[in-house]
Amino acid sequence: MASIRTYLQSTIMSKVIMALSGLAVIGFLLAHLAGNLLVFGGPEAINKYGQGLRDLGGLLWVLRGGIVVAFIAHIFTSIHLKQRNASARKVSYANTQPVNSTFASRTMLISGLSILIYLLFHLSHFTWGMVSTKSFNGSYILQDGRIVHDVYAMVVADFQNPIISIVYIVAVTLVMFHTTHAFSSAFQTLGINHPSYNGLIKKAGLGIAILFWIGYVSIPVAILGQFVK
Amino acid sequence: MKLKLHIWRQKNAATSGKMTSYEMDNVSPDMSFLEMLDVLNEKIIERGEEPVAFEHDCREGICGSCGMMINGMAHGPEKLTTTCQLHMRKFNDGDEITIEPWRAEAFPVIKDLVVDRSSFDRIIASGGYVNVNTGGVPDANAIPIGKKVADYAFNAAACIGCGACVAACPNASAMLFTSAKISHLGSLPQGQVERMDRVINMVSTMDNEGFGGCTNHLECEAACPKGISAEYIAQMNRDMMKATFTVR
Numbered sequence: 001m002a003s004i005r006t007y008l009q010s011t012i013m014s015k016v017i018m019a020l021s022g023l024a025v026i027g028f029l030l031a032h033l034a035g036n037l038l039v040f041g042g043p044e045a046i047n048k049y050g051q052g053l054r055d056l057g058g059l060l061w062v063l064r065g066g067i068v069v070a071f072i073a074h075i076f077t078s079i080h081l082k083q084r085n086a087s088a089r090k091v092s093y094a095n096t097q098p099v100n101s102t103f104a105s106r107t108m109l110i111s112g113l114s115i116l117i118y119l120l121f122h123l124s125h126f127t128w129g130m131v132s133t134k135s136f137n138g139s140y141i142l143q144d145g146r147i148v149h150d151v152y153a154m155v156v157a158d159f160q161n162p163i164i165s166i167v168y169i170v171a172v173t174l175v176m177f178h179t180t181h182a183f184s185s186a187f188q189t190l191g192i193n194h195p196s197y198n199g200l201i202k203k204a205g206l207g208i209a210i211l212f213w214i215g216y217v218s219i220p221v222a223i224l225g226q227f228v229k
Numbered sequence: 230m231k232l233k234l235h236i237w238r239q240k241n242a243a244t245s246g247k248m249t250s251y252e253m254d255n256v257s258p259d260m261s262f263l264e265m266l267d268v269l270n271e272k273i274i275e276r277g278e279e280p281v282a283f284e285h286d287c288r289e290g291i292c293g294s295c296g297m298m299i300n301g302m303a304h305g306p307e308k309l310t311t312t313c314q315l316h317m318r319k320f321n322d323g324d325e326i327t328i329e330p331w332r333a334e335a336f337p338v339i340k341d342l343v344v345d346r347s348s349f350d351r352i353i354a355s356g357g358y359v360n361v362n363t364g365g366v367p368d369a370n371a372i373p374i375g376k377k378v379a380d381y382a383f384n385a386a387a388c389i390g391c392g393a394c395v396a397a398c399p400n401a402s403a404m405l406f407t408s409a410k411i412s413h414l415g416s417l418p419q420g421q422v423e424r425m426d427r428v429i430n431m432v433s434t435m436d437n438e439g440f441g442g443c444t445n446h447l448e449c450e451a452a453c454p455k456g457i458s459a460e461y462i463a464q465m466n467r468d469m470m471k472a473t474f475t476v477r
Contacts, residue, residue: 011404088402100450188466
């Protein structure tokens with residue numbers, strides 16, 4: 001028998017890596033959304049939360065490391081599988097009529113790579129402070145007297161720029177599309193397919209995709225609409 | 230009925246092909262699609278030209294030979310139907326119909342609409358069997374099998390190996406075919422001995438033959454003339470995960 005490494009390189013096990021890393025990213029996006037929505041609780045709430053994350057110290061780096069590994073595994077495996085799939089049909093049809101596939105399922109690579117490009121901008125903006133240094137370097141005094149990074153002021157100031165907000169909304173829309181196919185697809189890949197709960201998985205996937213869109217988009221919309229100042 | 234056909238013509242595996250158009254008059258709506266092609270071929274032969282090569286055998290919808298892409302759909306627009314069981318009444322007078330061979334690197338075109346599907350045979354040869362003791366024929370019902378399990382295995386066994394799943398898949402993946410064969414044997418008591426080796430060997434042959442991977446578009450499920458469910462792909466994935474960590 002061949003080594004375990006050979007099996008892990010099979011199409012199916014590559015897909016399992018895609019599914020597990022994708023679900024990890026969905027988990028991260030849910031947690032990230034919960035944190036971001038604290039912007040509606042005012043500066044104290046979100047800044048305290050931001051400081052709380054930093055206070056995790058080593059654990060925060062473990063979580064960050066985990067999500068970076070998941071992203072990298074997801075991206076590299078998708079490119080590897082895409083190359084394989086492209087070489088499985090070199091001559092294309094003159095006429096093809098899709099029946100079961102969806103716009104989202106057929107554009108996973110495009111939506112995924114577009115999200116990646118946005119992600120790099122998003123990180124350089126809000127994590128590395130390379131886009132607007134002024135708003136990034138603000139500080140805030142918590143009620144307990146600690147001086148912390150002013151996440152609230154940074155988010156509000158930057159989303160007041162309609163270009164930043166619109167690009168963000170477009171990226172979130174792509175995340176929504178990507179998730180509609182990704183969630184149920186991950187379960188199928190992991191071998192979880194049963195007539196009793198397939199409907200539930202499909203609805204949950206759609207629900208999470210819509211939740212991402214409404215949740216994430218509500219922030220720039222509230223800021224542009226002056227509901228959050 | 231009057232039809233305009235656009236058919237892929239390719240002399241042999243070594244040459245490149247192209248779409249060629251043919252006009253058809255007086256097509257009876259009661260003809261099967263293959264009978265319509267037979268009539269076309271008679272006309273082409275009368276003109277002293279090479280007839281359109283296509284595969285066919287039983288013409289009863291059970292052998293899986295007559296695969297072709299009709300207007301961008303494997304076996305044509307009718308669900309759960311092979312090309313031989315597709316009738317011209319499904320089309321309208323004046324229609325233009327595109328007819329192409331299955332497209333996959335693992336299914337090289339031999340001539341016109343005929344492709345070499347021996348990659349499927351090699352997948353079967355690598356694990357699509359069970360070992361049995363030689364000697365007298367065992368009693369048919371010696372091993373009791375529950376109705377639900379028997380139905381589940383039978384639905385997978387309904388696969389006729391036509392290749393429509395590969396043809397319809399945007400990735401030319403053979404996972405519906407391979408998983409049907411793996412699940413058919415793997416869900417029955419007789420198939421348990423080789424179950425883990427079977428999935429490893431058949432998936433590895435499938436990958437080596439150059440088929441793509443599944444991205445869960447489920448076009449295969451829609452194209453399958455026998456209505457085989459992608460549920461079997463999930464079972465293959467489960468078995469593959471288990472086998473990866475258990476086979477020695």
